[in-house]
Amino acid sequence: xxxxxxxxxxxxxxxxxxxxxxxxxxxxxxxxxxxxxxxxxxxxxxxxxxxxxxxxxxxxxxxxxxxxxxxxxxxxxxxxxxxxxxxxxxxxxxxxxxxxxxxxxxxxxxxxxxxxxxxxxxxxxxxxxxxxxxxxxxxxxxxxxxxxxxxxxxxxxxxxxxxxxxxxxxxxxxxxxxxxxxxxxxxxxxxxxxxxxxxxxxxxxxxxxxxx
Amino acid sequence: xxxxxxxxxxxxxxxxxxxxxxxxxxxxxxxxxxxxxxxxxxxxxxxxxxxxxxxxxxxxxxxxxxxxxxxxxxxxxxxxxxxxxxxxxxxxxxxxxxxxxxxxxxxxxxxxxxxxxxxxxxxxxxxxxxxxxxxxxxxxxxxxxxxxxxxxxxxxxxxxxxxxxxxxxxxxxxxxxxxxxxxxxxxxxxxxxxxxxxxxxxxxxxxxxxxx
DNA sequence: CGATGGTTTAACTGACTGGTTAGTTTAGGA
DNA sequence: TCCTAAACTAACCAGTCAGTTAAACCATCG
Numbered sequence: 001x002x003x004x005x006x007x008x009x010x011x012x013x014x015x016x017x018x019x020x021x022x023x024x025x026x027x028x029x030x031x032x033x034x035x036x037x038x039x040x041x042x043x044x045x046x047x048x049x050x051x052x053x054x055x056x057x058x059x060x061x062x063x064x065x066x067x068x069x070x071x072x073x074x075x076x077x078x079x080x081x082x083x084x085x086x087x088x089x090x091x092x093x094x095x096x097x098x099x100x101x102x103x104x105x106x107x108x109x110x111x112x113x114x115x116x117x118x119x120x121x122x123x124x125x126x127x128x129x130x131x132x133x134x135x136x137x138x139x140x141x142x143x144x145x146x147x148x149x150x151x152x153x154x155x156x157x158x159x160x161x162x163x164x165x166x167x168x169x170x171x172x173x174x175x176x177x178x179x180x181x182x183x184x185x186x187x188x189x190x191x192x193x194x195x196x197x198x199x200x201x202x203x204x205x206x207x208x209x210x211x212x
Numbered sequence: 213x214x215x216x217x218x219x220x221x222x223x224x225x226x227x228x229x230x231x232x233x234x235x236x237x238x239x240x241x242x243x244x245x246x247x248x249x250x251x252x253x254x255x256x257x258x259x260x261x262x263x264x265x266x267x268x269x270x271x272x273x274x275x276x277x278x279x280x281x282x283x284x285x286x287x288x289x290x291x292x293x294x295x296x297x298x299x300x301x302x303x304x305x306x307x308x309x310x311x312x313x314x315x316x317x318x319x320x321x322x323x324x325x326x327x328x329x330x331x332x333x334x335x336x337x338x339x340x341x342x343x344x345x346x347x348x349x350x351x352x353x354x355x356x357x358x359x360x361x362x363x364x365x366x367x368x369x370x371x372x373x374x375x376x377x378x379x380x381x382x383x384x385x386x387x388x389x390x391x392x393x394x395x396x397x398x399x400x401x402x403x404x405x406x407x408x409x410x411x412x413x414x415x416x417x418x419x420x421x422x423x424x
Numbered sequence: 425c426g427a428t429g430g431t432t433t434a435a436c437t438g439a440c441t442g443g444t445t446a447g448t449t450t451a452g453g454a
Numbered sequence: 455t456c457c458t459a460a461a462c463t464a465a466c467c468a469g470t471c472a473g474t475t476a477a478a479c480c481a482t483c484g
Contacts, residue, residue, distance in 0.1 A: 047464090
């Protein structure tokens, strides 16, 4: 009812802070990140972090929850946009990749969060994760009902997709340093999109030759 | 030529330090880890870290390289122990899992290292990684020659296996907090071994039903 | 015995950390 | 125009950090 100019500005500052926190936490980890640097990148005084958001842990929690929300929204839209099981399943990693393209620090942040074991993860963040997993499960179930998919464990499948994608997104940054010791892999040249598409193709049709 | 008692003791202290460093880096990340805590767990004075190994970055590099070496050795042994392509490929994630069972902090450490982008990774560590990837590639190539496997990108396949495994190993620690919001997944009850076996089965035979 | 050199220790330093607070500026309604 | 509350700042605090140093320990060997 009252989107006064002040309130708008306040929300914008808060958003800037959370975005900056995402970058810094992704680059340095929770322990390595400094609130001073977060304030610097957000272009605000350090005390404003505490005024608008809270202490370092709150900053972290807000950041992670916001990013999980983005992923959830993207995956939900992708699933809704397709009906054919195969295309629908393919769309899930693509939604991840598209979100990552907009927020390049996201995979780093997520990997760090998972590695940390989530001591600073609010329940809301867990709920977002569970929602996304449910979307994968529903897609797999729908595909199985329509005789397009075999019945596979949705929990394992989802973890595999997400884990592999997040890992790949981060591993890509090491590509340059591998140049001397490995033949440059074809699929890596196209970036994360290419890796993702190659992966989903392998998982859909399997590695083993089809038995007669 | 001179495994004097003193030199032996020195090597043992060094090993204790590197083991302790692995634990602490895994739990807290590079930035969050304190050299004081590493020394405490190793049961040595803080200054001994600098005497036997070096500064914090050196400690980290040595730790990561040592653990990658363990994985490399385990995977190499697993590949050598099997000849049938399917069994050989299955053995690779199992080797990972077995190594993780002996060193529970390993997946955490690896995930954090990948997330960090490896600024403290010595070339030796990269070389170990490349060697392991080559083992996967060789297994896939052998399987394809023997008409047991389709030709798939070995780079993507390897990253997918390793990424998914490391991610799952870490995600398992969140299992308890998901209990209220998700039906407890069957495969998760058996721990990482079960998840790994389920995953490899999915990837080998694919999600899609086989076309006639 | 005493000298030697690798090993270990406690004490210390200066830089930096997350977090607070007293006080100032700005916007908006009466 | 004045007043109030929100937004903001600079300075500061107490504690922690990685890293150093000088002195002491101790096994070995002449």
